[in-house]
Amino acid sequence: MIVAHISVGRSIQRLDEHASQIWFGRLDPRAKLLGVLAFVVATALLTRTTLLLASLAIAIVFAASSRVPVGHLSRAYLAALPFVLVASASVFVFGGAEKGLNMWMRVSACTLALLTLATGTETFNLFSGLRRLKVPALLTTLLMLTYRYLLLISDEYERMKTARKARGFAGGRNLLDRNGMRVLSYTAGMVLIRSSARAEHVYEGLKARGFREDMSMWKRSTIALADASFMAVFFAASVVLLALQIEVVI
Amino acid sequence: MHIPDGLMDPIVAAIGLVEFLFVVGAALVVSRRALRDKELPRTALLSAGIFVAQMVNFPVGGGTTGHLIGGALFAIMVGPAMAIVGMTVVLLIQALMFGDGGITAFGLNGLNMAVIAPLTGWGVFNLVKPIAVRSKRLGEGMAVAVASWASVFVAAAACAAELAVSYAISSGAYGIAATVSVPAMLGYHAIIGIGEAIITVGVIAYVHQVSPETFLHRAGTNTSRSGTARILSSKTIHATIAVLVVFALALPFYFLYASDGKDGLEQTVAGTGVSEGEPIAKSPFSYGESYFAALFAGIMGFLAVALATLGILKLIDSRKMSG
Amino acid sequence: MLETQDLGFVYDDGTVALEGITLAIEEGEKVALVGPNGAGKSTLLHLIAGFRMPFTGKVTVSGMDLDRSNADTVRRNLGFVFQDPDDQIFMPTVEEDVAFGPRNLGLDNVEERVTKALKSAGIEHLAKRRPHRLSYGMKKRVAIAGTLAMDPKMLLMDEPTSGLDPRSRSELIRLLRNMDKTMLIATHDLEAAAEIVDRAIVLNVSSIMEGSMRDLVLARDVLEEAGLEIPPVSKLFDALDSMGYQIGALPVSMDQAVAELTKVIEREGRHVHAHVHEHNHARGDASHAHPHKRAPLEDLSKED
Numbered sequence: 001m002i003v004a005h006i007s008v009g010r011s012i013q014r015l016d017e018h019a020s021q022i023w024f025g026r027l028d029p030r031a032k033l034l035g036v037l038a039f040v041v042a043t044a045l046l047t048r049t050t051l052l053l054a055s056l057a058i059a060i061v062f063a064a065s066s067r068v069p070v071g072h073l074s075r076a077y078l079a080a081l082p083f084v085l086v087a088s089a090s091v092f093v094f095g096g097a098e099k100g101l102n103m104w105m106r107v108s109a110c111t112l113a114l115l116t117l118a119t120g121t122e123t124f125n126l127f128s129g130l131r132r133l134k135v136p137a138l139l140t141t142l143l144m145l146t147y148r149y150l151l152l153i154s155d156e157y158e159r160m161k162t163a164r165k166a167r168g169f170a171g172g173r174n175l176l177d178r179n180g181m182r183v184l185s186y187t188a189g190m191v192l193i194r195s196s197a198r199a200e201h202v203y204e205g206l207k208a209r210g211f212r213e214d215m216s217m218w219k220r221s222t223i224a225l226a227d228a229s230f231m232a233v234f235f236a237a238s239v240v241l242l243a244l245q246i247e248v249v250i
Numbered sequence: 251m252h253i254p255d256g257l258m259d260p261i262v263a264a265i266g267l268v269e270f271l272f273v274v275g276a277a278l279v280v281s282r283r284a285l286r287d288k289e290l291p292r293t294a295l296l297s298a299g300i301f302v303a304q305m306v307n308f309p310v311g312g313g314t315t316g317h318l319i320g321g322a323l324f325a326i327m328v329g330p331a332m333a334i335v336g337m338t339v340v341l342l343i344q345a346l347m348f349g350d351g352g353i354t355a356f357g358l359n360g361l362n363m364a365v366i367a368p369l370t371g372w373g374v375f376n377l378v379k380p381i382a383v384r385s386k387r388l389g390e391g392m393a394v395a396v397a398s399w400a401s402v403f404v405a406a407a408a409c410a411a412e413l414a415v416s417y418a419i420s421s422g423a424y425g426i427a428a429t430v431s432v433p434a435m436l437g438y439h440a441i442i443g444i445g446e447a448i449i450t451v452g453v454i455a456y457v458h459q460v461s462p463e464t465f466l467h468r469a470g471t472n473t474s475r476s477g478t479a480r481i482l483s484s485k486t487i488h489a490t491i492a493v494l495v496v497f498a499l500a501l502p503f504y505f506l507y508a509s510d511g512k513d514g515l516e517q518t519v520a521g522t523g524v525s526e527g528e529p530i531a532k533s534p535f536s537y538g539e540s541y542f543a544a545l546f547a548g549i550m551g552f553l554a555v556a557l558a559t560l561g562i563l564k565l566i567d568s569r570k571m572s573g
Numbered sequence: 574m575l576e577t578q579d580l581g582f583v584y585d586d587g588t589v590a591l592e593g594i595t596l597a598i599e600e601g602e603k604v605a606l607v608g609p610n611g612a613g614k615s616t617l618l619h620l621i622a623g624f625r626m627p628f629t630g631k632v633t634v635s636g637m638d639l640d641r642s643n644a645d646t647v648r649r650n651l652g653f654v655f656q657d658p659d660d661q662i663f664m665p666t667v668e669e670d671v672a673f674g675p676r677n678l679g680l681d682n683v684e685e686r687v688t689k690a691l692k693s694a695g696i697e698h699l700a701k702r703r704p705h706r707l708s709y710g711m712k713k714r715v716a717i718a719g720t721l722a723m724d725p726k727m728l729l730m731d732e733p734t735s736g737l738d739p740r741s742r743s744e745l746i747r748l749l750r751n752m753d754k755t756m757l758i759a760t761h762d763l764e765a766a767a768e769i770v771d772r773a774i775v776l777n778v779s780s781i782m783e784g785s786m787r788d789l790v791l792a793r794d795v796l797e798e799a800g801l802e803i804p805p806v807s808k809l810f811d812a813l814d815s816m817g818y819q820i821g822a823l824p825v826s827m828d829q830a831v832a833e834l835t836k837v838i839e840r841e842g843r844h845v846h847a848h849v850h851e852h853n854h855a856r857g858d859a860s861h862a863h864p865h866k867r868a869p870l871e872d873l874s875k876e877d
Contacts, residue, residue: 012347013705016665037353044256044263044354047423076349080254087257087413090430095422102423103257110255115349123347124665138278138285142339145294148663150301150343151705157302181308185452188303188318192327192453193461195299198660199292204624205661206291207645208653209719210677213286215663218672218683 012151015072016122023226024066024120029129031227035234036117040110042238046245049098052105058237059109059116068120076115077108084108123147128217137214144215149198157191251409251435252344253359255352259416259424265502266412267357273365273499277334289332297336300324301343303453308445316442319363322371322401323450326394327457330372330492337364358412361499362405369492371401376489391451398450399443404496406439407432411500415507574600574727574755575621580630582613582620590616592779594630598727598757603749605766606759607789608776609800614759615656617776618729621757622653635726649678652725656732658712667691667707667715668700674723690722695748710741714748721754728756734765763789764804767825775799786825806830 019025024032043055063073084107092100118126124144131140169183221227258266278285285293300320307315320340325333341364344350351359375397382393410432416425425431580594591613598604606614619625621632623644632639635650655661664670671687680686691697694714699707704715713733720728733749734742742765749756750769760766766773767786775781775795782788782795789796790803803811807825810833814820820837824830 013703017703040255040353044352045260047420080252080349083252083254083257086430086434087426090426091417091422094427094430099422106256107254110352110354111349114255114345114353118345118347118349122665126346136278138282138290139339139342141290142294142297142335143342145291145663146297146301146339147343147347148665149295150298152659153295153298153302154305157305181448182452184306184308185449186456188306188449189453189456189460191302192296192299193457195295195302196292197461199295201655201657201660202291202295203288204619204622204653205655206663207624208622208648208651208655208661209663209674210645210649210723211673212677217664218669218676 011072012123015069015119018069019120019122019125022067022120024068024116025122026221026226027230028221028223028227029121029125030132031223031231032117032121033126033129033133035231036113038238039113039234042242043106043109043113046106046241047102048245049102049105051241051245052102052109055241056105056109056112059112063112063116066116066120068116072119073112073115076119077111080111084111124217128220131214131216132220141213141215145202149195149202153191153195156194157187160187160190251359251362251406251439252341252351253355253362253409253412255354257352257416257424258355258358258412259420260354261419261506262412262416262425262503263354263358265357265506266355266361269499269502270357270360270365273495274334274338274360277331280331281335284332285335293328293332293336294339296324296328297339300336301340304340306449308449310438310441310445316445318446318449319367319402319405320450321363321367321405322375322394322398322446323453325368325372325401326375326397326450326454330369330488333368333372334364337368340364358409362409362412366408366496366499367401367405369496370404371397373397373489373491373493373496374400376485377493380486391455394451394454395447398447402439402443402446403436406435406442408496408500410435411503415503418507574598574602574635575757576631576633577621578631578633580617580620580628580632582616582625582628589778591620591628594776594780596774596780596783598755600726600755601753602772603756603770604758605770605773605786606757606776607761607763607766607773607799607801608781609761612777612799614776615731618653618731618757618759622651622729623647649723650726652720652723652728654713654716654720654728654730654733656735658709658716661716661719662704662712665703666700667696667702667704667718670704670715671719671722674719678723680724686722686724690718693721693752694718695744708741710737710745713737713741713745717748726755728754730756730758730760732760732762733758734760734762761801763801764806767804767806768827775801787823790823790825 039055039058043052043059046052046055084104087107088100088104091103121129124147127140127143127147130143131137164183164187169180281289300323303323304318304320307317310316321333321337324336327333328336338360341351341356341359345353345356345359375393378396379390379393382396383389410428413426413431413435414428417427417431418425426434575596575598577594577596580591581589582591583589594617596604606617608614616625620628621634621639623639626641626644634647637643637647637650639647662670664673668687668691671690672683675683675686687700688697691700694717696711696714696718699711699715704712707715717733730749734745737745746765746768749758756770758766758770767790770786772783772785773789774783775789777799781799782792784792790807796803804825806827806829807823810820810824810830814823818837820833822829822833824833
């Protein structure tokens, strides 16, 4: 499930840069967040097969038309698959084919929508959107700072691993390999120590630039026609799906 | 154990969200003063560090690899409140940047990995530590190991329980049947927990050795204070409360499950239309019997380990004294 | 502009970092703080910026005495450029990061400030780029731009030339030399200091000496003890001087060297050969007669 993170630095950078080149990436983040949230919430509440089919179809069309890199999208989806498969399989075994299929469709639709949002939005932009949606400054500032240094620290970690390999380290392949596990944990320990040490400098850096409480973007987007239409489409779809679901139950 | 959207029953997800927001809110309030100043960048940097540390993968046999969750590690390093906030940041980034873990399921994911894991880790660590350090050979490392394992195992038990409840109350539309979720989650994570324990012990030992000022919370003896003050502020009390909180979080789910009237196995069987005599899947233990069994397994798990540890320590101690 | 009086600072473990530092910097001055590693140069800069408390003595910035309660206010007048630019670049694009400072301080005309700062640092073409991808030298410029955008009265710079490749280093030296800002530069790169500043303070926990760069370069024993190397230009003229090549004042920077050479040429009334050729010093070869003041070129190689 965390497999997708392994090449954090490079993949995220590429995605972030790609995001500004596609129509979806240029939408106001608030519109994207609210639209996708509505869709995911609605889909999570669906249990009727036909509705789930519709929802999955919408998700696929969304993902395809957004122009996010397919390779990354599929890799991320596959990373989430184990949980989904176990769930679907167990429902299939105990509850029958239809329920199993429903489970798979529902999780896939939600995951696809969320992944499209994630890969198609520049990260800082996304966090900035959260802030503008009134998420507390403390949290969004933490998010932005953590993200900013995540790339740096992950680069440092990659260098450490290379240096390790250059010294002939090939261990850590076995839980019982005591020396190997020790080296693994020492590397992790080193990462944490360096992170903590840098924190002192970052604090001074922030203060030296007059930082007080809120980290926010200077150039902000405004809600335009494209954003409003995006939201309208997704809200409409969500409402319709929910209405049909509830009607059926009652 | 990042749960995607659409897997859990909406009511379970909603309860999880409410509980999670409550606990995170409390954690933010507790650490607010610190976070306003120097601790803000420190929490961010350590969260980034933990994120990267989570990328360390260790083999768990059968060609699969496991990853560090880091809840216990974080809590032992900076204390429970800060760890809850930090782990929440990590989970948010994972959900919003990688789609790892859903948004409607965020409450449950947060509960399991950002609340239960660190609280259990910290609680067990502080409960076991005073006893563990009496033995010179095993010492603090033992406490760290037990705490880390417990943090993973209990979080997994919580996740299994949530899946089981989702399955039971939705007549099989959501969640995973207890007969599958409990053994799968507990079995897999019992082994993952070992890896987590080994790595966490190594990290803490390394940090202690190289740069102890990284630690915010130093385990110290408060001998200077008066008796009652010492007892009230003691880490042991706080730790006990933390562990109790973890299990209290399970109560709403239990009542939700129990109120439905049917227990897990009956639900499972009724859904397939097979008579009770010939179950499709039968597990060696009667996990499916009641949701509470999942919870119980969690408690039993870490109690067993703790008792075993104490037992071993007592043995070593007595042998040393006689020998 | 900046004044310290008998400044002292002790680390948590008891080691004395700074002792009895008294200095004064006027507006418009460029001063270098030189000394070996561990001398306390960086600590002094951090202290002036209000990051090392408590300290003994007084620090006055723009008429304000620094203490715990007004550190933030005092910092508004100072632009601190760290040694590692990654410690002070926070935003995803260069222009966002340069705007960070002025926005936090609530200054107006952010757009204008950003453009001006980018221009002063020579990086307008990098405005939309991501800092993460830039070279170390460029990142240092971004950090400088971000500091300039806040319009500080004085710049504090911690080892600005360290870690730079030769090209970036000379570009940065040129940038700082031409910049019209009061600055205090902590460095062990004497050559860079000589090109940029008017005077220097030698520091090793306490102040060893103070004076113009030339005073410094002439004080050989001080430099020796401080583990500092004189600029190559000075070394060259030193060598020439020992060969009898009369010079006026010892040059410490390239500009001074060129000025000195020009003076000498005019004084001697000769032109200087800049080409290489085989010539034989046969008597009577009038077409190429030029008296050698010293030993012929071939002998110079024997001196070391």
